[in-house]
Amino acid sequence: MISLAGGSRPGDGYHPQVTTADPLVLARDLSKRFGSFTAVDGISFSVAPGEAFGFLGPNGAGKSSTMRMIGCVSPPTGGELRVLGMDPARDGARIRALLGVVPQQDSLDMELTVRENLILYGRYFDLSYRESRARADELLDFVQLADRAGDEVEPLSGGMKRRLTIARGLVNRPRLLLLDEPTTGLDPQARHLLWDRLYRLKQDGVSLVLTTHYMDEAEQLCDRLVVMDKARIVAEGSPRALIAEHATREVLEVRFAPDARPAEDDPRLAGVAERIEVLPDRTLLYTQDGEAAAVTLHDRGLRPVATLVRRSSLEDVFLRLTGRTLVD
């Protein structure tokens, strides 16, 4: 039995689309339990060749557990999983030989230099020394670390370590690169450099599967993504389709003086937007036309201290689907 999103939540009625071309990853009703705790609860999805596929979700939604199962370092406890057409339980080593993995924690070898990290990782994949050295130098250029080749790993910045970890994941020329929160904790420059490299990889035909809780990252990188919440998939589609389905075209954000803030059921707000959300600091009006809604508010005698019209983003979809409650 395939159990999908819970009945009351948006995204209900979503059915996984399974492409006819051999998928790189195919999961049906995939589950992971640790004792009585369910980390992944019967999820189904597929990743097509050449695709950049994202798992978007708050902390603890089950993204990393799913990634570890795909990476064949965590046996599923239920359902079916095929990676590159093989069964992780039987062909784990063979699958891992063809995957690139960028884990959440860098796990670089601190006892080796930057270049040695890559060369030795290549050896783990049975590359010859000559081949491994050649690839190491090529990849150091690719991630712009050639000038640090002989340095220790420890003093590198977070962004550099991340780039080195990505280079390490590419040393076996994988068909599929798994990235678990690739840019978490990086500064904007480092993030953009990483995105650029990942985009190039994608253009070279490397398929990407990544997890993130950054909406801009998902919008930038993913052709298709699933939103995970509480161990389940609650929505699936392209970033644009998800925004179209779960949000309006525009969002009007208004701020009122504390004593002049209308409540959610204030008659002056009625019918102004398709959906209204009153937050402690601002009020969000989801509408097709933000300017028109702002004019309507003004006509009804509401005088916000600040007004902003913006396009809806994946963030709106995400918060709609997974709620505003803090999870950690």
Add this chain to the structure above:
Amino acid sequence: MLASLARLMPGTTGLPGRRGIRLLERNVWVYRRSWIALVTGFFEPLFYLLGMGYGMGALVGEIEGLPYAVFVAPALMATAAMNGALYDSTFNLFYKLRYARTYDAVLATPLGPADVASGEVAWALIRGSLYAVAFVVLMLLLGLALSPLVLLTIPGSLLIGFAAAGVGTAATTWMRRWQDFDLVAVFTLPLFLFSATFFPVTAYPEPIRTIVELTPLYRGIHLLRALSTGQPDPAIVLDVVYLLVLGLVGMSITSRRLGKLLLR
């Protein structure tokens, strides 16, 4: 046991843990730069030999018809083999397992837990063999070897290292804090002092003597002493089997435990 190892490495054929050779390479690379740290392991038995063998030996005279230094040297060699392998397989393994997360990265490649176990144990053995060769050279130079059989103490001390590394890695998989390692000394110190290292086992009354004869370091010392003094007796077969089984059981437990710890 090989079958149980094979189960941990799905999709691979051939000898379980054969890819451990790659991890061995890694350790050689790491120590290429810090070879000086390797040399230190040789000094422990050397200092004991000078202090006990010659310092104390001058007071003791002969034991079982042997000059004291001749009696003590193979025991110190066996102890050093045990300590060296234990150090590598406990502290170093714990650091890589819990802090450096070295194996998280390794297991994302075709290598599996059995390869980690075999690679680390093999490294401990290679390191131990360097010390063993150096110590045999020293014994030959000082005239402490009474038989050409002394050359067999090199594989003999590797066997001791294998047993210690097997037990050490297995124990380390249960360790949670650095403080847990204080327990290691609780076992190794009495083994060092009471395994017929400094005085013959005949000094013990029964049943203590039998208990001592059942401990691993005693078997190792018995083996090396029989070889270096050229007095092999049938019991060395027992020594070899005992140490071999201990090492294999330890490795088997280790690869199963590593699988449980790392492949969750």
